[in-house]
């Protein structure tokens with residue numbers, strides 16, 4: 359259904375690859391054409407460490423089509439150590455109680471089943487609590 | 491530049507209107523507005539709508555609506571600005587009339603969310619977010635509101651039940667609005683006990699999606715404004731401002747900075763201060779949006795909006811009345827039509843036609859619509875002549 363689109367975004371989703379601004383060194387995620395900090399052209403890829411902390415979170419009890427299998431799931435705004443914030447699901451929570459400020463680490467997981475007959479699975483970043 | 495008057499209003503009851511079509515709802519509202527204005531010649535129709543392309547497989551909706559209402563040969567366009575689509579249609583109409591290029595225009599907001607059922611409703615409404623980086627993670631607009639509320643509670647520690655002030659007020663006001671979807675009060679206790687939908691956000695924190703249509707007849711024609719059935723209302727300010735589409739792309743998600751800019755510009759344009767605003771139809775798609783909005787408007791300090799809403803009187807008899815006809819929460823939330831409903835309700839107040847909810851001596855009203863969590867904010871000020 360949306361295969362070209364997922365292919366295009368694969369790197370960003372699998373590896374949390376954004377950009378570093380060649381003009382002001384701002385770290386940018388997701389990638390964009392103009393640096394939000396200095397207005398210069400942004401184009402140099404940058405792989406984020408995947409380390410961050412929870413800025414906010416909520417629990418989804420109803421999901422759009424393609425996400426129902428994960429219900430209920432916790433979704434968070436994760437502030438990356440390098441600066442930007444991303445929206446992502448939390449995973450591998452176990453008995454951990456989620457809290458704002460909690461350190462988390464990026465992992466690659468299945469995030470969605472696409473709705474066509476071939477049942478394409480889409481993988482991308484989620485975040486789990488930092489162990490220890 | 492021309493002055494822009496509202497010479498007619500119309501609206502349908504809001505609800506789950508399974509049997510009605512987009513164009514039939516629109517026509518009911520259009521005929522109401524045309525009748526009040528003495529059925530003038532119309533040059534243009536601007537239609538605000540969010541879902542029709544996805545939910546009803548209908549693009550170029552303005553033409554469909556105009557044709558159904560017998561408005562052949564006029565200009566028409568359809569505006570989409572998320573849930574602020576109706577307010578965007580009003581702004582487009584305002585710009586057209588103010589410029590002098592269009593003399594008389596209809597502004598129609600219409601929504602028909604019941605053309606789809608089940609989980610796909612969330613998919614369609616989630617198109618208002620950043621699809622690649624919010625929706626693709628399984629977030630929905632409801633989830634965005636949950637994220638904002640969780641951060642707000644953690645940052646400022648208000649009593650949880652205090653966040654119910656706005657939905658409770660909206661329901662109390664809707665009792666006297668014959669067009670409203672939920673004409674019944676809710677208690678603080680009921681609010682407190684309501685089921686969580688996106689922890690910490692509960693069922694009463696979210697405005698219910700609904701169907702409905704509302705219309706305005708706007709004109710620069712002073713003669714028309716004199717012959718119309720009702721005294722005309724002037725649109726004295728119209729502003730529109732954006733923020734990043736995704737919550738995560740903002741330096742401070744709780745700031746709602748587009749609200750701040752849009753309101754400051756609107757007050758300056760109209761040449762009024764908050765003390766001269768007699769009522770404020772703010773955007774209560776979610777209770778937390780209302781709280782962040784009054785903070786961003788400068789009505790309360792950051793972290794104090796919940797207190798301003800809970801402890802001051804904002805009923806129609808209060809110091810600054812809000813959501814006077816029930817707001818999105820209790821009038822019902824017809825998404826892309828909601829901005830035009832706000833306009834209709836403000837006109838009712840300024841004309842003195844708001845019945846039991848009448849704000850005494852109302853001369854100036856502000857209305858404000860949002861696409862997403864203040865991703866775009868459209869503010870209008872109306873004044874009685």
Ligand SMILES: [Zn+2]
Nearest residue numbers: 379382393396
């Ligand atoms: Zn830069």
